[in-house]
Amino acid sequence: MHRYRNWLLAFYGVATAVSLFLLTRLTFSFDFEQFFPKGDPDWEFFKAYIQDFESDDNFLLVAVERQEGVFDQAFLQQVHDFTLRARELPHVTTTLSLTTVRYPLRTPFGVTAVPAIHIDDTTYYAADRARVLQDRRFVHNLISEDATALTVVLKTVNQSTYEQSVALMEALDSLVAQYPFESVYRLGRAYFHRDMVAMQKREIAVSTFIAVLLASAILFFIFRRWRTVLLAMTGIGLALLFFLAVLSLLGRELNALAALYPILMCIVGVADTIHLTTKYLDELEKGRPPAQAIRITVREIGLATFITCVTTAIGFLSLLTNRTEPIQAFGVNAALGVVLAFIVIYGWLWLWLPRFQREQLILHTPEWAFWERFMRHVYTFTRTHQRGIAWAFLAALGLSLVGIAQINTDYRIRQNLPRGAQITRDFLFFEQKFAGFRPVEIAVFPQQNLAADDPAVLRQIDKVEQRLERYPSIRAHSSINDLYRSLNAMHYGNRPDAYRLPDEDEELLRYQRLAERLPNPAAEVLLSKNRDKARIAARIQDIGRDSIVAIQNDLEQWIAKNTDPQIARFRITGTGVVVDKNSNYIRDNMLQGLIPSVITVALLMALLFRDARLVLIFAIPNVLPLFFAGALIGFGGIPLEAGVATVFSIVFGIATDDTVHFLSTFRLCRSRGMSVERSLETTLLETGKAMTLGSIILFFSFLVMLFSVHPPSVIVGVLISATLVGALLCDLYLSPVLVRWLLRDPMPATTALQPSALNANGGEASHSPSPLEAHS
Secondary structure (H helix, E strand, O other): OHHHHHHHHHHHHHHHHHHHHHHOOOEEOOOHHHHOOOOOHHHHHHHHHOOOOOOOOOEEEEEEEOOOOOOOHHHHHHHHHHHHHHOOOOOEEEEEOOOOOEEEEEEOOEEEEEEOOOOOOHHHHHHHHHHHHOOOOOEOOOEOOOOOEEEEEEEEOOOOOHHHHHHHHHHHHHHHOOOOOOEEEEEEHHHHHHHHHHHHHHHHHHHHHHHHHHHHHHHHHHHOOHHHHHHHHHHHHHHHHHHHHHHHHOOOEEOOOOOHHHHHHHHHHHHHHHHHHHHHHHHHHOOOOHHHHHHHHHHHHHHHHHHHHHHHHHHHHHHHHOOOHHHHHHHHHHHHHHHHHHHHHHHHHHHHHHHOOHHHHOOOOHHHHHHHHHHHHHHHHHHHOHHHHHHHHHHHHHHHHHHHOOOOOOOOHHHHOOOOOHHHHHHHHHHHHOOOOEEEEEEEEEOOOOOOOOHHHHHHHHHHHHHHOOOOOEEEEEOOHHHHHHHHHHHOOOOHHHOOOOOOHHHHHHHHHHHOOOOOHHHHHOEOOOOOOEEEEEEEOOOOHHHHHHHHHHHHHHHHHHOOOOOEEEEEEOHHHHHHHHHHHHHHHHHHHHHHHHHHHHHHHHHHHOOHHHHHHHHHHHHHHHHHHHHHHHHOOOOOOHHHHHHHHHHHHHHHHHHHHHHHHHHHHHHOOOOHHHHHHHHHHHHHHHHHHHHHHHHHHHHHHHHOOOHHHHHHHHHHHHHHHHHHHHHHHHHHHHHHHHOOOOOOOOOOOOHHHOOOOOOOOOOOOOHHHHHO
């Protein structure tokens, strides 16, 4: 046995060295595309659609603010110089600002252009300001309505990678630092990509640090020996290190949910440590030598703990039914982490616990007597108030159903941004001053072999654009019609009221012939090369998913009634539409994913206990907390989005642990010849304390997420903490009632067992082994 321990210690040393190396190769990712449902027809359509045009998020906006107004010569010169130099930034294809915009002007010698702002001649500023602020092409796009901010639009490569985003943002920050701008705000894919990954790294570091401190404090509170704390936390730290190394080896990327991994590993590790160490200490107290004590501990506690490991992993694997890759990856990774933590921590404790005597691992304090008194109170209360407990849980279930009915999916992007961060302030600035970030695309398909720029099709597009202007939250839109409106305005001296399509098709065709001779790069991204489709590109403010869906439905109904499908058909698409649709999948699949997991775990319990009544007793206390979680989401007005949806799988996966320990201990007591009442009392005295302490650990461990700057992580932490309190109440109060109702003794119950009545093995008489004992 000593030789095996030395080999195991050597293995831990080698594995640690390899893991530290693999840790340097761990990668992070944050792409909105990750949250799109795989196989969704709208997502597949959009991916094909952008092949003819461009992605709807290939931009980076830089807003420069001047509170006194932007029409200042020095300021405009700086913005203009910045716009030109920004074209040299990595992964930028073109740039545009109001200082580079030129109006077409018709002269006797042909078409020329004049600047929208005469930077070098301040005498034009008043007229330029009046004209620009009346032009809807510019307001909310390139200039704020109050003329205190200008936007520089940087077009970037399609679907830029994280490395490209970091390179672009570093170069941009360096360029911005060279100008004395009052305030600068950024918005776009590259900015989100860089800063959200930085947030993920911070979240993992902070959650790991706080979770370790909390777990150490709780373990010290329980055992009052720093040696035990160091022993346990080293095992948990190794489990977390090996877990991250395995993710690196498998090429798994860490996403926005990765901050939960350290907490989950600490939770699983501390729970396993408490169950194993307390049982080992109990055996030492009975006079067992360390070698025998560890063998008995592993034999009697090991199976139950392994079953809790499996049920927890199954709960996380239920996330595989979700159609978004980050949620699926989180489920698989968390399940892998739970199993790995069990193996690493059990091996570590088996290696080190026998090296210490009982007094070296624990210091008895008055708190231990408190927990025994509390468990006796719980036992007495559940025996004398059975009907009241049942009615209380039924009332809680009814109230939960009311809360679940109030669950909404009114998700907003701002709710996913880090609290107090510059990226959040920038996002809100663009929401207030400009058109916002959220893209909306309308695909246009001409019919009857018409070209997408046929006058009949263009007039159908114009109808839809006029309808878009009726929605206050849509402040900007563009289409191929912008070119012909500009030429029409040119014909009338660039008057703002002339920015429209001409009334006659013949005149529109004349503008088309003229446009063919003019450089117009915008046409390439608004009209397909073979002219078989066109696009209307718009941006809508972050008013909430439900409000946006209402606008989308209203627009679709209006299009069906007011456009001619024989000339052109329209389809609303874009990344925003796909994200909104994903909320429906999350809501609809919430139970679909959990039901197979509940059934799988129930079958596992049936195989273990071989008693349908115990399976029912197991299922009820673990399903009820799911209703409690739904009620908290509904009553709290929390939008159901991808991160929040993980609460149900986490709660189910973790809540089953206590029930498995409870029923395993109860079944073991029954197999030793104890009555139902004596078995319940012994179970609560021996296992109830560990269950309660474990739940306290779970409660505070998930509250670590309160330190997160990521709002969904905070919500998930609070929801799980609160729900696990409900799960503990179900195990302590409802499970004993269900046991008494479903598992009655064939003979009158004996008097409640006193601790002194137990023999050294915790039983009353010899017996034949039960299926549980045979397995263990």
